[in-house]
Every structure is written in structure tokens, then in C-alpha cells.
Amino acid sequence: MQAARWHGQHDIRVEETEETSVGATDVRVAVDTCGICGSDLHEYAAGPIFIPEGEPHAVSGEKAPITMGHEFSGVVSEIGADVEDLSEGDAVAINPILYCGECRQCRQGTYHLCDSGGFIGLSGGGGGFAENVVVSAEQAVPLGEDVPLEHGALVEPLSVGLHAVRRSGISAGDTVAVFGSGPIGLSVIQCARAAGARRIFVSEPRAARRDRAADSGADHLIDPTEVDAVGEILSSTDGGVDAAFEVAGIEATFNAALESTRPGGTVTVVSIWEETVNMPPNTVVLGERTLTGTLAYLGGPRSNEEYGMVIDMLADGTLDPDPLVTDRIELDDIVDEGFESLLDESSDQVKIFVKP
Ligand SMILES: [Zn+2]
Ligand SMILES: [Zn+2]
Structure with a gap:
């Protein structure tokens, strides 16, 4: 079958690959839709970051070249002998998290923080930029009747946004600032709105992305190339927002997020970083601000896991x-119209769906 595989920086090839066989507890999923993620762009432009290159990944046992794509939906096309909860024809979203099952975080249920964790589509185990993929049955999460198959490819990025908002602790009536409105920023905006945020400020240089932020529920749009975002937010609030989210991954937005948060407020860093940043720690200390990070989500179907919540929130x-x-x-x-298009600063693209 055809699959898009990462061989190195700026070297992703669509090529013939072997199909994997289905084990007793696995299912084969015929991929319908797989989104291109910001972390895929990082791997293409500046990787490897998650992709194992020298040593094989501890859980998948694989190393580059690996098939990419971790935000995907599809239809179960083959089931292993011991699989009971799924049937051929079921529409599913894939939970791509790979984990060891033995480290402290895995034992306490926070497997997304596994010491040797990874993701299908970044760390081995197949990927969604392929005609089909074989996954453990527990990683195929049913979409139910009310979520269109294509929307299943957004369960992953929406779960990142939901997990970030839940970690931030925001509650009804809070003011919020979001720095960067790519797909994850838009997910954060929608989830913050769902959590009861009163006013949502968005700082984003690309006009098309500001428009999409407005469509996602943002009230106050700032172009940081024209206006001082921190000054604008401080003068429009009572000394800063209750919660800021950093979703752009550059030093300027990291510090702007801190500076536009009120004393006692919370800054949640959602980005994956290519570089270090210089920050004045006094911004945290003197205002008793809380600076916290957020990674991924819990990808199971249950009501205490973000995948389960997001599927319900899409359905209703x-x-x-x-x-x-x-x-x-x-x-x-995928390379020319996908990766290159998303990396072009002048393009209006936000989330591109690949249909293998
Ligand atoms: Zn992603
Ligand atoms: Zn673990």
C-alpha cells in the first residue's frame, strides 16, 4: 500500500510499504481522513523531535523511516480473533498514544506522560498517511452515530485543546487570552468558550486565522504585527486576563502570554518547542502567576478521558x-499541497485533511 514516510528533514516520501498483519487483539482500520498537525510540520522542517532516528523507539521498536499521521479516522476493516468490542464497518477515531504500561505515570492512569511514550504516526506503529493501519483494538475509539467520519480526524487536536483548558482550571466568567490561532489555538478557543470564558482575546498575525478564531468564539482579535498585544489586553481588562494560553511556540508569545496575565493568573504552555526562550522569572514570582505545561490528552472513550468527552461534544x-x-x-x-502549503507564511491554510 501507499504511505507517506519521514526519511529526514524536508524528506517525506509517498512510497510503497508492507501492510502489517492483524494480531489477535488488533484491528485494521481503512483510513478515511488524516489531518496534518503542527508537530508533523516540526518533524518535516526541523526534526527529528518525536521521531526515533538512531535507536528504535522503546514501545514501537521502530525507527526512521516511519509512516506519519496521528490525527485520523477510518472504518474497521478487519478484526483480530480476540476482539469483542468492535465490528467490521465501525467508524473510529484513533488514539495514537503509545505507552509502556509499567512506569509510574502509566500505573496511575496518566499514560500520556509515559517515560517512554510516543505516538502512532511519529514514533512507529504505522500512521494515518497510509491506506490502512493496524492498531491495538483499545486504540480504536468508536465515533458513534452522530459524529461524521471525517470529523473523527479532529478528535485528536480538539482533545489537545480540551486537555489544556481543563488543566488551566478556568471557570465561568473568566477572561482568557490565546496566543496563536492555528488548529490547536482554535481548539483552545472553542473549549474555553464551552468552559464559560467571558471574553476571549486572540493574538494571531495571519488574517485568515483571526477570522477562524472569530468563528470559533473569540471576541477580541489582535494582529500583533500592528498592535502591542500585551498593551491592548492590559488596557482592556482589569490588569490582565485570568488565563493565557501559549500556542505559537516562540519567545515573543511566551513572554506576551505571561505579561498579559493578571497577578495570580495562570499561563498554560501548549506548544512544542524547537528552541529555548529567555524569560524574566520575576514575571512569575512577583505576580504569583502559575506557569504550567500541557501535553496531549487521555485518548480513551470513557467519560473521564478527553477523547470520550470530545466525541460527545462534537455529537451535541x-x-x-x-x-x-x-x-x-x-x-x-501531501508534500507540495500539504506540508509546504502550511509552512508558507502567506497561505490561508489552517488544517489540511489528507484522504489516503
Ligand atoms: Zn497533532
Ligand atoms: Zn509508561
């Missing part, structure tokens, strides 16, 4: 997929 209309999706392309075009 709390979350709106439409502002996130800007294009649909074929697997063969």
Missing part, C-alpha cells in the same frame, strides 16, 4: 469542526 454541537478545516488533498500531494 458544543464543538464546531468547520472553522478548523481549510482543505482536502490526496496522499500523493
Whole structure:
């Protein structure tokens, strides 16, 4: 079958790969839709970050070249002999988290923080930029009747946003600032709105992304290339927002997020970083601000896991997929019309769906 595999920086190839066989507790999923993620772009432009290159990954046992794609939905096309909870034809979203099951975090249920964790589509184990993929049955999460198959490819990025908002502790009536409104920023905006945020400020240089932020529920749009975002937020609030989210991954937005948060407020860092940053720690200390990080989500179907919550929130209309999706392309075009298009600062793309 055809799959897009990472061989090195700026070297992703669509090529023929071996199909994996289905083990007793596995299912094969025919991929319907797989989104291109910001972390895929990092791997393409500046990787490897998550991709194992020298040593094989501790859980998957694989190393580059690996098939990419971790935000995907599809239809179960083959089930292993011992699988009871799924049937052929079921529509599913894939929980891509790989974990060891033995470290402290895995033992206490926070397997997304596993010491040797990784992701299908970044760390081995197949990926969604392929015609089909074999996963453990527990990683295929049913979408149910009310979530369209294509929207299943957004369960992963929306779960990142939901996990970030839940970790921030915001509550009804809070003011919020979001720095960066790519797909994860838009997910944060929608989840903050669902959590009862009163006013949501968004700082984002690309006009098309500001429009999508407005469609996602942001009230106050700032172009940081034209306006001082921190000054604008401080003068429009009572000394800063209750909660800020850093979703751009650059030093300027990291510090702007801290400076636009009120004393006693919380800054949640969602980005994955390519570089270190210089920050004045006194901004945290003197205002008793809380600086926290957030990674991924819990990817199971249960009501205490973000995947389960997001599927319910898509089904009942709390979350709106439409502002996130800007294009649909074929697997063969993934480099030129996908990766290169998203890296082009002048493009209006936000989330591109690949249809293998
Ligand atoms: Zn992602
Ligand atoms: Zn572990």
C-alpha cells in the first residue's frame, strides 16, 4: 500500500510499504481522513523531535523511516480473533498514544506522560498517511452515530485543546487570552468558550486565522504585527486576563502570554518547542502567576478521558469542526499541497485533511 514516510528533514516520501498483519487483539482500520498537525510540520522542517532516528523507539521498536499521521479516522476493516468490542464497518477515531504500561505515570492512569511514550504516526506503529493501519483494538475509539467520519480526524487536536483548558482550571466568567490561532489555538478557543470564558482575546498575525478564531468564539482579535498585544489586553481588562494560553511556540508569545496575565493568573504552555526562550522569572514570582505545561490528552472513550468527552461534544454541537478545516488533498500531494502549503507564511491554510 501507499504511505507517506519521514526519511529526514524536508524528506517525506509517498512510497510503497508492507501492510502489517492483524494480531489477535488488533484491528485494521481503512483510513478515511488524516489531518496534518503542527508537530508533523516540526518533524518535516526541523526534526527529528518525536521521531526515533538512531535507536528504535522503546514501545514501537521502530525507527526512521516511519509512516506519519496521528490525527485520523477510518472504518474497521478487519478484526483480530480476540476482539469483542468492535465490528467490521465501525467508524473510529484513533488514539495514537503509545505507552509502556509499567512506569509510574502509566500505573496511575496518566499514560500520556509515559517515560517512554510516543505516538502512532511519529514514533512507529504505522500512521494515518497510509491506506490502512493496524492498531491495538483499545486504540480504536468508536465515533458513534452522530459524529461524521471525517470529523473523527479532529478528535485528536480538539482533545489537545480540551486537555489544556481543563488543566488551566478556568471557570465561568473568566477572561482568557490565546496566543496563536492555528488548529490547536482554535481548539483552545472553542473549549474555553464551552468552559464559560467571558471574553476571549486572540493574538494571531495571519488574517485568515483571526477570522477562524472569530468563528470559533473569540471576541477580541489582535494582529500583533500592528498592535502591542500585551498593551491592548492590559488596557482592556482589569490588569490582565485570568488565563493565557501559549500556542505559537516562540519567545515573543511566551513572554506576551505571561505579561498579559493578571497577578495570580495562570499561563498554560501548549506548544512544542524547537528552541529555548529567555524569560524574566520575576514575571512569575512577583505576580504569583502559575506557569504550567500541557501535553496531549487521555485518548480513551470513557467519560473521564478527553477523547470520550470530545466525541460527545462534537455529537451535541458544543464543538464546531468547520472553522478548523481549510482543505482536502490526496496522499500523493501531501508534500507540495500539504506540508509546504502550511509552512508558507502567506497561505490561508489552517488544517489540511489528507484522504489516503
Ligand atoms: Zn497533532
Ligand atoms: Zn509508561
